[in-house]
Amino acid sequence: MxxxxxxxxxxxxxxxxxxxxxxxxxxxxxxxxxxxxxxxxxxxxxxxxxxxxxxxxxxxxxxxxxxxxxxxxxxxxxxxxxxxxxxxxxxLTRLPLKYYTLTGRRLHWIHALHEQYGPIVRISPREIAVADPESFAAIHRIGSGFTKSAWYDTIPEGIFAMREPKAHAQRRKLFARAFSATELRANWEDTVRDKVERAVEKIQGEAMEHGEVDVMKWWTLMATDIIGHLSFGESFEMLEIGRKTEYMDVLESALINTNIRTELPLLHAIVTFLPIPSIQAFVNANEYLYSYGSRAVTNLRNQSGNAANLFGTMLATLESEISSEKGSSLVPLTDHQVQLEAGNLILAGSDTTAVTLTYLVWAVLKNPDLQRRLEEEVAGLPERFDDLTAEKLPLLEAVINETLRLYGAAPGGLPRSVPKGGATLSGYYIPEDFVVETQAYTIHRNANIFPDPLKFDESRFLDPQKRTRAEKNMFTPFGAGSRICIGMHLARTELRLATAMMEMENFFLISPKSHTCKVVL
Structure with missing residues (x-):
């Protein structure tokens, strides 16, 4: 032929x-x-x-x-x-990048290329990775013209995936109050605290019963119950039953499904026609995930104000602006948009917090002196301490920040489209419509910014006066600019309360016979 x-x-x-x-x-x-x-x-x-x-x-x-x-x-x-x-x-080809993306090694491959070629490196015929501070700032500063790339079109449209700056700014303004530290503490801290306490109790109980406990399991159940309660107005109650529910299984399938759909769309399209129940459940995981968001709509309609869920606060924000003399330019969310955003919040707020907490526990328990000092610091907290009080503990904050620097749960690339007219980054001209990306994994391992970058050294965050401008500007575990993570205050609240309570209540050691983060009393 x-x-x-x-x-x-x-x-x-x-x-x-x-x-x-x-x-x-x-x-x-x-x-x-x-x-x-x-x-x-x-x-x-x-x-x-x-x-x-x-x-x-x-x-x-x-x-x-x-x-x-x-x-x-x-x-x-x-x-x-x-x-x-x-x-x-x-x-010539994007195949290597695609291979490392599908095998979960993308950021490591790009990091290795940076180590070999320098702060700017070509990773495909139309994509460039950038890792120097000046270029990072140029890409992510507000009003830079670098918008989210076409990759985000593969994700259901919501605050995370919106590419048009004005539309995103409006949506973010609607979310901003609900996710502010003040509103979270006023409306949701008790809910978060109750679930953190329950998780620590479960960790302690399982360690006493079985001799060791997988903390990642309980942190995952905790974080998902929290974001589920805040998003849907009701908890998944996974902490109570001690295992993942069907929804969590669907959530995990949806994450894998999204990766396959974006990287292998034709294969994904073909598979959708296979009349095999297990395959159909897998390929339709995203649809089920977002349809579950109808519970957020129902609870929002059945309750009033902030008591419903986070979307109740958004509705209150909108009503407040409309009733003001200036009026409001904000556009209310449709029921369908509430469904999508609730699903997006679950995707973004479950594994990320759990992974960070697991690494934090592991890093602290590997260093007995640090563990001792952290226990001494949190021992000074009142029995019913709040998040604002915990935030004032310097060592606790330093440990959290160093964990986010070295083991943050969102270290991968942030792809952006080069604006009209092109741009010069790291001394190289890049034409418009090409894609540039930065990744915190590489930025946070830059020895010129963070000395001895592979060492877990909480002291680098203890004295703000000793931190350089580059250290402050390039510490970006939640992203940067106008697209910085909307949920970072919630994540930090969970990290503070969980770490403090675990160190107050228990003395743990890393299990000597496990390669996972299992701990023993």
Whole structure:
């Protein structure tokens, strides 16, 4: 069969499931037609795996090895980002980046490239990773023009995924009051505290009964119960039953499903047609997750004001603005938007807090002197201390910050589209519509910013006067600029209360026979 015949047969199959203009040029020969999208293997933000700038809808039925080599050479020298450091293969294909994304090693691979090539490195034909402070600030400062990349279009639209700056600013203003430290303490601290206390009791009880306890399990149940209560107006009660509910199983499936859908969209589309119940449950996990958000709507309608859930505070904010003399430019959320946002909050606020707390426990227990000093500090707290009091403990705050620096749960890339006219970053010009990304994992391991960066050293956060401007500006565990994590105050409240209560109530040691974070009394 000729190259053209092969290409046509594959292309016919793709057309049948209504995907658009995908070629298989890397194996069969270049499709002579715009860029080959390669979405049968998926693409992050629909960026081409193989970047080919060719004429439209004609074929090269004969492409010998010599011609192919010439084409490869042409692509290398014709690329508008060929001058940016990076492996040669990243001029031709996105496959390595996709592989490391799917295997959960993306940030480690990019970090290794930074160590080899420097603060700016090409990671695919249309994506560049940047890690120097000046470029980070240029990308993430408010009004920079760098907007969230097309990758976010693969996520149901909400405050996290909204790309248009004005629309996002309006939505964020609606959320801001509900997620402020003041509002959280006034309306939800008792709820958070009760669930933290219950988690610590469960950790202690299981350690006494079984000799050891997996803290990650209980932190996950705790964090999910908290964000579930705040988002939906009712708890999942997983702390009470001591295990994950069906919703948590769906949540975990949804996270994997989202990754497959964004990276392997054609495979995902094909799988959706398989009439196998377990597969259908997996591919429809996201829909189930967001449909569950109807409970947030129901509870919001059945209760008034802040008592319902976080969306009650948002509604109160809107009503307050409307009744003011100036009126309001805010747009109220539809019931469907409340459903989506509630689901988004669950996705963002469960595993992240649990992972950070687990690393914190592990880091403290590995250092007996630090454990002793932290226990002494929290011992001075009153029995019914509040979050504001805990926030004033310098060592507790330093331990939390150092955990967030070294083991933060959101260390990966923040992809942004280069604005119109292009931009110069790290001394290199990058054309418009290319994608640049920064990752906290690399920024937080920069020895020029954080001396001895791989060492867990809480003392770097103990004296604010000794911290350099770069240390302050580049400590970004929750992101930066106008897109900084809306839930960071809630996360910090959970981290403070959980750490303080655990250190007050128990003396734990790391289990010597476990590679997970299991602790013993």
């Amino acid at each position: 000729s190259h053209a015949g092969l290409h046509q047969s594959y292309f016919f199959g793709i057309q049948n499931i209504q995907t658009c203009e995908y070629g298989f040029a890397e194996w069969i020969g270049p499709l002579v037609g715009s860029q080959s999208n390669w979405s049968w293997l998926g693409s992050l933000g629909n960026y081409p795996l193989v970047h080919l700038t060719l004429r439209k809808r004609r074929y090269q039925p004969q492409l010998d090895s010599k011609s192919y080599k010439h084409q490869v050479i042409y692509e290398i020298f014709a690329s508008s980002i060929r001058h940016i450091p990076g492996p040669v293969y990243t001029l």
